[in-house]
Amino acid sequence: MSEDQILLKVEFGGGLELLFSNEKKHALTLPARVPADNSTSPAPSEKETKPLDIAYLIHWLRDHRLKERAELFMENDTVRPGILVLINDTDWELEGEGGYEIKDRDEIVFISTLHGG
Amino acid sequence: MPRLCALCSTQRPILKRPKTGQQICKDCFFYVFETEVHNTILEAKLFQPGDRVAIGASGGKDSTVLAHVMKTLNDRYDYGLELFLLSIDEGITGYRDDSLETVKQNQKEYNLPLKILSYNEFYGWTMDSIVEEVGRRNNCTFCGVFRRQALDRGAAMLGVDHIVTGHNADDVAETVLMNIMRGDIARLGRCTAICTQGEDTIKRSKPFKYTYEKEIVMYAYFKRLTYFSTECIYSPDAYRGHARSFLKMLEAARPSAIIDIIYSGEACEVGEEATKELKERKTCKRCGYIASNDLCKACTLLEGLERGMGNAGITDRGRKQLEASGPTPDGLRTIPFFQMNASTPTDATSSVTTSGQGSGARISPVVDVSAG
Numbered sequence: 377m378s379e380d381q382i383l384l385k386v387e388f389g390g391g392l393e394l395l396f397s398n399e400k401k402h403a404l405t406l407p408a409r410v411p412a413d414n415s416t417s418p419a420p421s422e423k424e425t426k427p428l429d430i431a432y433l434i435h436w437l438r439d440h441r442l443k444e445r446a447e448l449f450m451e452n453d454t455v456r457p458g459i460l461v462l463i464n465d466t467d468w469e470l471e472g473e474g475g476y477e478i479k480d481r482d483e484i485v486f487i488s489t490l491h492g493g
Numbered sequence: 494m495p496r497l498c499a500l501c502s503t504q505r506p507i508l509k510r511p512k513t514g515q516q517i518c519k520d521c522f523f524y525v526f527e528t529e530v531h532n533t534i535l536e537a538k539l540f541q542p543g544d545r546v547a548i549g550a551s552g553g554k555d556s557t558v559l560a561h562v563m564k565t566l567n568d569r570y571d572y573g574l575e576l577f578l579l580s581i582d583e584g585i586t587g588y589r590d591d592s593l594e595t596v597k598q599n600q601k602e603y604n605l606p607l608k609i610l611s612y613n614e615f616y617g618w619t620m621d622s623i624v625e626e627v628g629r630r631n632n633c634t635f636c637g638v639f640r641r642q643a644l645d646r647g648a649a650m651l652g653v654d655h656i657v658t659g660h661n662a663d664d665v666a667e668t669v670l671m672n673i674m675r676g677d678i679a680r681l682g683r684c685t686a687i688c689t690q691g692e693d694t695i696k697r698s699k700p701f702k703y704t705y706e707k708e709i710v711m712y713a714y715f716k717r718l719t720y721f722s723t724e725c726i727y728s729p730d731a732y733r734g735h736a737r738s739f740l741k742m743l744e745a746a747r748p749s750a751i752i753d754i755i756y757s758g759e760a761c762e763v764g765e766e767a768t769k770e771l772k773e774r775k776t777c778k779r780c781g782y783i784a785s786n787d788l789c790k791a792c793t794l795l796e797g798l799e800r801g802m803g804n805a806g807i808t809d810r811g812r813k814q815l816e817a818s819g820p821t822p823d824g825l826r827t828i829p830f831f832q833m834n835a836s837t838p839t840d841a842t843s844s845v846t847t848s849g850q851g852s853g854a855r856i857s858p859v860v861d862v863s864a865g
């Protein structure tokens with residue numbers, strides 16, 4: 377694996393997978409450095425960059441994997457309240473939330489608490 | 494230095510508790526989650542040894558976790574309860590039929606007897622056919638009224654003393670908010686009660702009253718419990734949906750908001766004046782169930798459906814229109830007669846008989862007790 381790519385696994389649960397073509401598991405390869413403004417379309421190289429983090433991943437998933445109803449996944453530049461995020465089986469609230477810098481082979485899980493009862 | 498669990502100071506924390514902000518490890522999380530429910534049960538004196546208790550099971554996260562925790566606590570603390578799973582099949586294609594599969598799986602995992610009661614067998618209507626008749630505006634009113642009565646009757650058939658449901662702290666807080674917004678003062682205090690019991694209804698309680706939804710979902714995740722998480726296809730309750738999003742926004746800003754709202758609801762002393770609004774209880778002339786008019790809500794709704802005036806049962810005005818449009822025709826489909834606590838648990842099913850009223854009472858409740 378080259379130094380400038382990061383391999384990661386993403387999993388959706390709690391009904392959230394329905395927004396992502398009903399696929400629970402996604403294996404991704406993303407650049408280690410990404411645009412600081414979280415824009416996910418191919419960007420001019422002079423753009424300011426930052427290490428790949430959860431905030432960028434959320435934008436990337438919305439732009440490249442989400443199939444419908446983006447408002448059920450994102451709100452105000454982050455996940456919608458009521459969606460839990462786990463980073464390697466730890467609550468993202470303990471890991472710096474959106475600012476967590478993703479490492480090679482990390483596993484990120486998104487679970488909706490809003491579906492069903 | 495690595496962070497350590499706030500409770501045991503030895504393991505790595507995996508969760509930040511919304512209620513307290515504490516960072517705790519997986520083992521401590523399971524322990525405090527279960528123990529808090531246990532304490533809630535003890536403080537409210539919910540059970541007596543020997544009680545027969547039905548868990549209202551939908552296959553969703555809350556009732557799946559509730560079944561797991563009830564079974565765990567009953568074994569760990571020797572409650573001496575006889576537990577059952579009770580499910581209602583509303584007849585919603587592609588939704589309830591799938592979630593009932595989850596319930597059947599739970600039944601095997603926990604080795605609990607399961608009974609499924611369907612709207613179709615009981616009322617002669619499925620939610621699919623009701624929506625076809627009344628459209629998608631008031632369907633949840635029908636569903637809620639029918640479910641409530643079906644659960645009570647299912648419980649009577651099982652001969653249980655008590656139904657526990659998976660309503661969690663978020664659900665209770667949401668209901669408090671909605672009652673405030675409606676100005677429904679009488680319900681405001683009552684909706685926070687952990688246990689509701691009229692003289693003639695089966696006791697119902699919410700052991701998860703103080704349990705955050707976030708922790709229920711985390712518990713299911715870390716215990717690898719499988720649950721069903723698809724939205725009902727007829728779920729149109731936009732108002733409730735907004736109340737929920739609002740609550741989740743408050744929680745994001747200050748996690749204690751949920752428990753604070755519940756405390757506020759509890760603190761609302763309901764004066765005589767406000768409670769008077771709630772009508773006094775009667776017994777339904779047609780089916781024997783509790784009612785505030787001559788007919789219970791379910792019989793009124795059912796008569797509206799049967800007479801092709803689907804929405805007549807929804808409002809008082811609609812009910813009067815129904816009454817004004819002539820007497821109830823003969824041969825109308827009705828609900829079997831209901832007698833509470835009329836028999837011993839062993840012949841519980843015989844306590845539900847076919848109503849003599851209305852010769853067209855061809856629906857008899859069907860029991861699907863698959864003992865584990």
Ligand code: SF4
Nearest residue numbers: 632633636725727728
């Ligand atoms: S959303 Fe409405 S119709 Fe669907 S199960 Fe709930 S109450 Fe019934």
Ligand SMILES: [Zn+2]
Nearest residue numbers: 498501518521
């Ligand atoms: Zn610990």
Ligand SMILES: [Zn+2]
Nearest residue numbers: 777780789792
């Ligand atoms: Zn009735």
